[in-house]
Amino acid sequence: MYEKITPPTTGSKITFANGEPIVPDNPIIPFIRGDGTGIDLWPASQKVFDAAVQAAYGGKRKITWFKIYVGDEACEQYGTYQYLPEDSLEAIREFGVAIKGPLTTPIGGGIRSLNVALRQIFDLYACVRPCKYYTGTPSPHRYPEKLDVIIYRENTEDIYLGIEWKQGSEIADRLIKYLNEDLIPSTPEHGKKQLPLDSGIGIKPISKKGSQRLVRRAIQHALRLPKNKQTVTLVHKGNIMKYTEGAFRDWGYELATTEFRSDCVTERESWILSNKEKKADISIEENARQIDPGYDSMPPDKQEKICAEVKSVLDAIWETHGNGKWKEKVMVNDRIADSIFQQIQTRPDEYSILATMNLNGDYISDAAAAIAGGLGMAPGANIGDSAAIFEATHGTAPKHAGLDRVNPGSVILSGVMMLEYMGWQEAADLIKNGLAKAIAQREVTYDLARLMEPPVDPPLKCSEFADAIIRNF
Numbered sequence: 001m002y003e004k005i006t007p008p009t010t011g012s013k014i015t016f017a018n019g020e021p022i023v024p025d026n027p028i029i030p031f032i033r034g035d036g037t038g039i040d041l042w043p044a045s046q047k048v049f050d051a052a053v054q055a056a057y058g059g060k061r062k063i064t065w066f067k068i069y070v071g072d073e074a075c076e077q078y079g080t081y082q083y084l085p086e087d088s089l090e091a092i093r094e095f096g097v098a099i100k101g102p103l104t105t106p107i108g109g110g111i112r113s114l115n116v117a118l119r120q121i122f123d124l125y126a127c128v129r130p131c132k133y134y135t136g137t138p139s140p141h142r143y144p145e146k147l148d149v150i151i152y153r154e155n156t157e158d159i160y161l162g163i164e165w166k167q168g169s170e171i172a173d174r175l176i177k178y179l180n181e182d183l184i185p186s187t188p189e190h191g192k193k194q195l196p197l198d199s200g201i202g203i204k205p206i207s208k209k210g211s212q213r214l215v216r217r218a219i220q221h222a223l224r225l226p227k228n229k230q231t232v233t234l235v236h237k238g239n240i241m242k243y244t245e246g247a248f249r250d251w252g253y254e255l256a257t258t259e260f261r262s263d264c265v266t267e268r269e270s271w272i273l274s275n276k277e278k279k280a281d282i283s284i285e286e287n288a289r290q291i292d293p294g295y296d297s298m299p300p301d302k303q304e305k306i307c308a309e310v311k312s313v314l315d316a317i318w319e320t321h322g323n324g325k326w327k328e329k330v331m332v333n334d335r336i337a338d339s340i341f342q343q344i345q346t347r348p349d350e351y352s353i354l355a356t357m358n359l360n361g362d363y364i365s366d367a368a369a370a371i372a373g374g375l376g377m378a379p380g381a382n383i384g385d386s387a388a389i390f391e392a393t394h395g396t397a398p399k400h401a402g403l404d405r406v407n408p409g410s411v412i413l414s415g416v417m418m419l420e421y422m423g424w425q426e427a428a429d430l431i432k433n434g435l436a437k438a439i440a441q442r443e444v445t446y447d448l449a450r451l452m453e454p455p456v457d458p459p460l461k462c463s464e465f466a467d468a469i470i471r472n473f
């Protein structure tokens with residue numbers, strides 16, 4: 001029962017089975033216009049989606065849009081502080097797939113992120129952010145075309161969950177006292193560490209279930225990619241945060257080598273197998289020495305552990321993965337988070353899917369977007385097992401709001417992801433084609449125009465770029 005909105009009377013619901021959408025030819029799709037530049041981005045984007053669906057299916061398929069309210073618009077409709085009305089949640093619950101513009105989150109005190117709240121409420125645990133270069137897009141990078149990565153960001157956990165206490169609050173003080181006087185002293189590995197008494201405290205939960213369901217989707221995606229892109233890199237800072245980020249890595253490998261055993265090889269396994277391929281009678285110890293260069297200076301118990309690892313890998317998968325068969329499998333490796341920021345710049349073509357936790361994924365998706373043409377070209381999807389919400393990587397860019405100026409490419413490409421998710425590939429392809437051709441003809445908005453050589457002046461408006469895409473279908 002809705003209070004202030006009424007669902008369209010024509011159109012049908014998208015339903016879900018086994019985590020995948022079942023899409024009728026006339027789905028009803030709720031949309032949130034968004035704050036700030038949402039006012040410019042949404043109308044331009046909707047025009048492109050409708051034109052593409054019409055051009056691809058000639059009326060056989062059609063999206064019926066259902067306007068719902070979140071953020072500033074919701075407060076106008078529902079009253080002060082009614083940022084996330086129950087009506088809007090009910091619409092997403094009922095219709096399953098939605099698309100949104102950006103929503104403002106004040107820094108420090110005040111409301112918590114509506115974007116994060118939507119991901120948590122609908123358990124949209126996989127934030128998928130592809131960063132791919134369109135020819136002609138200006139980039140600060142010399143070889144941006146080498147970057148073609150898809151970030152799989154865990155979307156419901158981590159410090160991003162927002163469970164934290166303000167410095168000086170009663171709970172923060174109690175928690176610090178409990179940690180300093182009880183928990184830390186009874187954990188020998190923490191030695192004499194103590195938390196400063198004037199700290200704010202945030203909690204960083206990383207669960208096995210949360211990590212593995214994210215990595216599962218990442219591996220399933222890798223299996224749909226061309227062979228040369230079948231790599232999943234677990235990105236973590238596990239050297240420092242062993243029981244959270246380190247555990248994410250371990251649980252990722254565990255999933256790859258159990259549930260996806262026949263489809264995956266880990267990087268370390270590939271070294272062990274290829275050592276034996278190069279020298280059929282290589283001893284276990286020699287193989288161990290080659291995979292761990294520090295082997296000879298290790299204590300005996302560590303050496304034994306590595307030898308046991310080599311033996312167990314050969315016993316378990318030599319038959320199925322040896323003699324080069326591992327080269328046909330999804331390669332699962334891991335990289336430390338800070339190093340991946342430089343790796344995507346120095347060796348971008350070595351990476352394909354980057355699976356990581358919430359905060360790392362937030363940072364890395366903006367950084368990768370910069371290489372591929374900036375935030376104006378960076379789409380995203382938040383996927384769960386019974387709902388999905390599509391949204392750009394960027395925020396509300398308030399200084400540009402209402403000027404019909406920003407690049408709608410990000411929201412339009414988020415819609416392309418939505419159409420692909422729905423199985424409407426023909427409409428998605430028309431849009432990608434139109435966008436690529438418009439950019440190649442230097443028909444671009446300010447963000448790309450200012451970086452082009454020579455600069456494009458005047459740039460297209462947001463609405464004009466949408467028209468250029470449609471013209472170029």
Ligand SMILES: NC(=O)C1=CN([C@@H]2O[C@H](COP(=O)(O)OP(=O)(O)OC[C@H]3O[C@@H](n4cnc5c(N)ncnc54)[C@H](OP(=O)(O)O)[C@@H]3O)[C@@H](O)[C@H]2O)C=CC1
Pocket residue numbers: 037101102103104105106115374375376377391392393394395396397398406407408410447
């Ligand atoms: N999912 C969401 O809804 C998100 C919401 N936010 C929220 O958005 C608000 C503003 O955040 P802010 O830090 O300014 O980050 P934004 O991502 O909103 O904007 C930062 C800069 O990115 C560029 N940019 C963003 N969108 C576009 C576009 N469509 N076309 C071209 N360039 C673009 C602009 O750069 P320039 O001016 O240099 O051209 C802009 O100033 C905050 O409240 C934040 O919490 C942030 C991220 C995601």
Ligand SMILES: O=C(O)CCC(=O)C(=O)O
Pocket residue numbers: 103104105113114115116362393395
């Ligand atoms: O919700 C917000 O305000 C910021 C979220 C964000 O930056 C992101 O999800 O990439």
Ligand SMILES: [Mg+2]
Pocket residue numbers: 362363366393
């Ligand atoms: Mg972000």
